[in-house]
Amino acid sequence: MANQIGNYSLYIALIASIFLIFQSSNSIRSKSKNxxxxxxxxxxxxxxxxxxxxxSLIYAFIISDFSNETVYNNSHTTKPLFYKISGSWxxxxxxxxxxxxxxxxxxxxxxxxxxKLLIKYRLLTVLFQELIIIGxxxxxxxxxxxxxxxxxxPKEGMGLNPILQDPALAIHPPILYLGYVGTSIIFSSSLAAxxxxxxxxxxxxxxxxxxxxxxxxxxxxxxxxxxxxxxxLGWGGFWFWDPVENVSLMPWxxxxxxxxxxIVLEKRNIYQSWTIILSIATFSLSxxxxxxxxxxxxxxxxxxxxxxxxxxxxxxxxxxLVLLAIFxxxxxxxxxxxxxxxxxxxxxxxxxxxxxxxxxxxxxxxxIGTVYPIFLEVINxxxxxxxxxxxxxxxxxxxxxxxxxMAVGPNLKWIKDNLSKINFNQLILFVLSIxxxxxxxKLYGVNYLFAVPLFGxxxxxxxxxxxxxxxxxxxxSQKISHFGFSLFILSILFNGIFAKEFTSNxxxxxxxxxxxxxxxxxxxxxxxxxxxxxxxxxFNVSDNKGSINLSPEVxxxxxxxxxxxxxxxxxxxxxxxxxxxxxxKDDGYYNVRYQHKPLMLxxxxxxxxxxxGGILGYFKKDD
Amino acid sequence: xxxxxxxxxxxxxSLFIFFIFLKGLEKPNNYLPEKTSSKIETNLSxxxxxxxxxxxxxxxxxxxxxxxxxxWASWCLPCRDEHVYxxxxxxxxxxxxxxxxxxxxKSNAVEFLKDFGNPYSExxxxxxxxxxxxxxxxxxxxxxxxxxxxxxxxxxxxxxLNDVKFKEILKIIKNEKN
Numbered sequence: 001m002a003n004q005i006g007n008y009s010l011y012i013a014l015i016a017s018i019f020l021i022f023q024s025s026n027s028i029r030s031k032s033k034n035x036x037x038x039x040x041x042x043x044x045x046x047x048x049x050x051x052x053x054x055x056s057l058i059y060a061f062i063i064s065d066f067s068n069e070t071v072y073n074n075s076h077t078t079k080p081l082f083y084k085i086s087g088s089w090x091x092x093x094x095x096x097x098x099x100x101x102x103x104x105x106x107x108x109x110x111x112x113x114x115x116k117l118l119i120k121y122r123l124l125t126v127l128f129q130e131l132i133i134i135g136x137x138x139x140x141x142x143x144x145x146x147x148x149x150x151x152x153x154p155k156e157g158m159g160l161n162p163i164l165q166d167p168a169l170a171i172h173p174p175i176l177y178l179g180y181v182g183t184s185i186i187f188s189s190s191l192a193a194x195x196x197x198x199x200x201x202x203x204x205x206x207x208x209x210x211x212x213x214x215x216x217x218x219x220x221x222x223x224x225x226x227x228x229x230x231x232x233l234g235w236g237g238f239w240f241w242d243p244v245e246n247v248s249l250m251p252w253x254x255x256x257x258x259x260x261x262x263i264v265l266e267k268r269n270i271y272q273s274w275t276i277i278l279s280i281a282t283f284s285l286s287x288x289x290x291x292x293x294x295x296x297x298x299x300x301x302x303x304x305x306x307x308x309x310x311x312x313x314x315x316x317x318x319x320x321l322v323l324l325a326i327f328x329x330x331x332x333x334x335x336x337x338x339x340x341x342x343x344x345x346x347x348x349x350x351x352x353x354x355x356x357x358x359x360x361x362x363x364x365x366x367x368i369g370t371v372y373p374i375f376l377e378v379i380n381x382x383x384x385x386x387x388x389x390x391x392x393x394x395x396x397x398x399x400x401x402x403x404x405x406m407a408v409g410p411n412l413k414w415i416k417d418n419l420s421k422i423n424f425n426q427l428i429l430f431v432l433s434i435x436x437x438x439x440x441x442k443l444y445g446v447n448y449l450f451a452v453p454l455f456g457x458x459x460x461x462x463x464x465x466x467x468x469x470x471x472x473x474x475x476x477s478q479k480i481s482h483f484g485f486s487l488f489i490l491s492i493l494f495n496g497i498f499a500k501e502f503t504s505n506x507x508x509x510x511x512x513x514x515x516x517x518x519x520x521x522x523x524x525x526x527x528x529x530x531x532x533x534x535x536x537x538x539f540n541v542s543d544n545k546g547s548i549n550l551s552p553e554v555x556x557x558x559x560x561x562x563x564x565x566x567x568x569x570x571x572x573x574x575x576x577x578x579x580x581x582x583x584x585k586d587d588g589y590y591n592v593r594y595q596h597k598p599l600m601l602x603x604x605x606x607x608x609x610x611x612x613g614g615i616l617g618y619f620k621k622d623d
Numbered sequence: 624x625x626x627x628x629x630x631x632x633x634x635x636x637s638l639f640i641f642f643i644f645l646k647g648l649e650k651p652n653n654y655l656p657e658k659t660s661s662k663i664e665t666n667l668s669x670x671x672x673x674x675x676x677x678x679x680x681x682x683x684x685x686x687x688x689x690x691x692x693x694x695w696a697s698w699c700l701p702c703r704d705e706h707v708y709x710x711x712x713x714x715x716x717x718x719x720x721x722x723x724x725x726x727x728x729k730s731n732a733v734e735f736l737k738d739f740g741n742p743y744s745e746x747x748x749x750x751x752x753x754x755x756x757x758x759x760x761x762x763x764x765x766x767x768x769x770x771x772x773x774x775x776x777x778x779x780x781x782x783x784l785n786d787v788k789f790k791e792i793l794k795i796i797k798n799e800k801n
Contacts, residue, residue, distance in 0.1 A: 154698065311648040319637060326630070374644070375643050377647070378647050
């Protein structure tokens with residue numbers, strides 16, 4: 001029953017979408033002065049229908065209705081209720097339905113929130129957004145319908161991938177999607193603003209809120225994914241430069257650049273082209289990410305669907321939107337470039353422009369690293385794999401000037417500043433930072449590319465932002481984010497350089513010496529749980545300061561049969577002790593990996609600080 | 624004029640990327656796990672489906688030049704899709720098709736073979752799924768192409784067989800024979 005309701009509501013939403021495209025283009029042509037009430041009602045109907053459809057899928061998951069193919073493929077009666085619900089968007093079909101839900105709801109909110117603006121602009125945004133919505137509706141209905149019936153009805157489902165049974169991962173996709181889909185509104189509205197010739201201060205003020213909110217969700221979404229990878233995958237790191245991770249990072253670079261550019265547009269009425277191009281690029285990268293992940297063109301742990309027709313659909317749809325955007329950009333660009341005000345070298349806007357170029361550089365590195373293997377394979381059939389060293393070596397040196405501009409830039413004035421007044425205070429902090437990092441590197445014998453300037457500028461940004469935090473100013477949100485970023489850079493530097501790892505094959509009772517620590521494999525228990533069997537090991541790690549017990553697990557799930565390693569992590573504010581073990585063969589030996597990772601908690605905390613700055617910026621009263 | 628050139632370059636560049644991606648979609652993108660061992664586990668012993676007699680897998684891999692080992696179950700939907708390919712492989716007469724019935728009820732399995740046809744020269748049962756794990760299976764359906772002479776796995780196919788994989792099997796057999 002829920003199946004039929006879900007399916008038919010999607011068709012009604014499709015009809016509403018066709019009607020909206022027709023009606024909004026009609027209203028634009030007739031230059032109507034008021035918003036047609038039909039448009040508002042059609043949009044309400046559409047949002048409601050998608051909402052109903054999404055909830056009927058969740059309902060089917062809760063009652064384990066295996067006549068629904070999606071439920072059959074991804075659920076099981078013994079799953080805890082929480083994971084039954086999260087299972088509804090943990091799969092390809094359900095996640096697209098969630099995309100669609102957020103798309104329609106965001107458009108609805110946009111329409112309510114933009115009452116003060118030009119009617120033509122609002123109608124055009126509705127038109128562009130509906131073009132995206134109709135694409136998704138067709139995609140869902142014809143290539144990935146979540147409401148397909150199964151007959152005869154199976155008695156039991158195929159289960160949800162146990163790796164995905166994790167609270168961080170259950171909420172990671174929806175949060176990330178809010179970020180991705182938020183960029184669709186930015187895309188539609190920037191095209192609309194371009195057509196209306198209103199890429200200006202007023203528009204910037206209005207769209208800034210959407211940019212900030214998408215940026216917050218994207219940041220937190222990436223953070224949650226990273227936390228999940230650290231705790232669940234048991235690889236002992238927080239970022240692996242896996243193609244699917246990169247795909248979420250690319251729109252983040254773009255959106256971060258956009259966030260800074262829109263402030264310049266709001267304050268100074270310049271950088272119109274930057275704003276529009278970044279808006280288009282951010283959304284294209286979000287959609288492109290969906291394409292790369294969902295088409296199975298990448299090989300990665302996240303790859304679910306391997307249906308080429310889906311890939312072709314998203315690809316054509318994406319490029320249709322991109323081409324549309326390019327055409328609109330070239331036709332209407334002139335209209336928006338009336339007032340070109342002069343900008344000076346030493347000014348805040350120049351610092352932001354430099355920041356943008358750096359962001360574009362980081363973006364290109366990640367983009368090339370992710371996409372180049374695909375290109376190469378198509379062009380001459382050779383397979384290459386690009387690993388973390390590529391990204392680290394290319395990004396690390398460029399972080400040095402980036403950090404410098406980030407530290408100095410916010411202290412410059414708008415329009416024109418005097419370079420000669422670079423104060424004594426800053427210079428002292430700079431020298432101090434370099435000395436500290438030099439001593440640090442010498443003392444610990446760090447052997448890493450550009451270690452001294454990297455640490456030095458990390459500290460410099462840290463000191464400057466700490467100093468500025470105390471000074472009273474209206475840009476508290478910016479300061480918190482930048483402070484968070486300096487903390488982030490320092491924590492990953494410490495973490496990456498001072499991490500220690502130890503691997504060995506051990507059996508129960510074995511003891512190993514590592515650095516000045518003793519690792520003892522004390523015992524091993526087997527515990528039967530509701531939907532899995534668990535091997536729980538007990539290790540003792542001791543040194544002259546004290547000892548800690550760590551109990552990593554290996555879980556054997558029955559539906560489907562999968563082994564997962566659950567690392568045990570002892571976190572303190574100074575460092576993490578990470579221990580994970582794996583079954584080798586039946587001879588009593590286990591592969592044990594112990595890692596000591598300094599400042600791990602600070603990485604998460606600093607990203608939370610960065611987003612907190614964004615949240616503060618969102619609620620800040622406009623001056 | 625300069626603007627037009629810019630425009631054309633951007634359009635051409637987007638189209639270029641589009642076609643690369645389109646080509647990229649055509650490549651087989653099923654993830655193949657690293658071969659842990661290229662030899663098939665000949666010492667694996669299991670009960671036969673019909674007479675419940677214990678038999679070694681190695682004994683079954685001998686009549687022909689090649690064997691197909693196919694892991695399936697009556698409750699598995701993709702197995703139904705690939706069944707016709709197995710029947711066709713049987714018809715070539717140069718391949719021994721051996722089935723491993725994964726976590727299934729005997730009655731359901733027998734009925735499945737009665738309804739859809741039986742491509743297997745022999746079916747072994749794997750009621751608790753452990754035999755398949757010993758073979759290195761990742762999920763069902765899964766199919767191995769084995770060279771009977773040296774008992775080596777030539778290729779693993781994860782997921783249901785389809786036209787492309789079917790043709791590839793025939794091609795491999797033809798090439799190896801020569």
